[in-house]
Amino acid sequence: QQKVQQSPESLSVPEGGMASFNCTSSDRNFQYFWWYRQHSGEGPKALMSIFSDGDKKEGRFTAHLNKASLHVSLHIRDSQPSDSALYFCAASEQTGGYKVVFGSGTRLLVSP
Amino acid sequence: EAAVTQSPRNKVTVTGGNVTLSCRQTNSHNYMYWYRQDTGHGLRLIHYSYGAGNLQIGDVPDGYKATRTTQEDFFLLLELASPSQTSLYFCASSDAGGSNQAPLFGEGTRLSVL
Numbered sequence: 001q002q003k004v005q006q007s008p009e010s011l012s013v014p015e016g017g018m019a020s021f022n023c024t025s026s027d028r029n030f031q032y033f034w035w036y037r038q039h040s041g042e043g044p045k046a047l048m049s050i051f052s053d054g055d056k057k058e059g060r061f062t063a064h065l066n067k068a069s070l071h072v073s074l075h076i077r078d079s080q081p082s083d084s085a086l087y088f089c090a091a092s093e094q095t096g097g098y099k100v101v102f103g104s105g106t107r108l109l110v111s112p
Numbered sequence: 113e114a115a116v117t118q119s120p121r122n123k124v125t126v127t128g129g130n131v132t133l134s135c136r137q138t139n140s141h142n143y144m145y146w147y148r149q150d151t152g153h154g155l156r157l158i159h160y161s162y163g164a165g166n167l168q169i170g171d172v173p174d175g176y177k178a179t180r181t182t183q184e185d186f187f188l189l190l191e192l193a194s195p196s197q198t199s200l201y202f203c204a205s206s207d208a209g210g211s212n213q214a215p216l217f218g219e220g221t222r223l224s225v226l
Contacts, residue, residue: 002154034214043116043202044155046214088154090214098143098162098208100215101171104154 003027004091006103014111019076021106023089026070030091033065035074036102038086047074047087079110114139116218118203124224131190133221135203143206144186145215146170146178148199155202161186162208193225 005024013019021035032051036044050056050063050072057063062075072091076083089103116137125131137144145160157170159178167178175197177189190197200222204215 002156006154036214043217043219045217049214098206099157099160099168099170100145100204100206101157102147102155104152 002104003030003101004089004103006089006106008106009104010107010109012109012111013079015079015081017079017110019079019083019108019110021074021087021089021108023072023074023091023103024070025072025091027091027093028070029093030070032092033063033072034090035061035063035072036088036090037083038088038105040085044086044088076108079108081110081112084108084110114216116203116205116216118201118218118221120221121219122222124226125193126226127194129190129193129225131193131223133188133190133201133203133223135186135188135218136184137186137203137205137216138184139205139207139216140183141205141207141216142183143208143215144180145204145206146176146186146188147202147204148172148197149202149220150199158188190223193223195225197223198225199223 035047038044050065064073086105092100119134146158147155156172161180204217206215
């Protein structure tokens, strides 16, 4: 079983709407979290990091981390068709190495 | 500009064949990773390394070997390829020396094992 569980598997929102992604980890050793985005035919690209409890906002993107419940989320406001992509949650632990693991991803479709 | 370059971009081999995937980073990063991407499973970590000569086992290592020959170069070896290893493979690098930088990915290698 993957240590990082993502939901939903897919999501469809209208242009201008809010897209929300969830990620839960099963390993309390995870200390650092990232959200990645992958457009078709490309490698994943990091969107934003979050390492502390609470919210972190970067433009239209807001991430939230709750270390007690091992839950991290990503919200995209004013979604655009160009936001249509595969979104991954990633987490790392630093116990004898710097291992970075990913969730299974959420596919977002933003319709004009 | 930071970059991770993978080669080849596409590879077709037969069952039992020998395949080497190459990755080079010019970012002076100490960590390098190999992942495979499959629908429904996301990105799964095969092997990773924190320096030349070092190798760490990932979550799905069976059937794969890896070697880090220099700071820049990380290779993934499939010595007896099987159809189950048909996948999209990504290499990534990061500087984990206290900066907790997000791994930077290459563009991927699509491997088909017939």
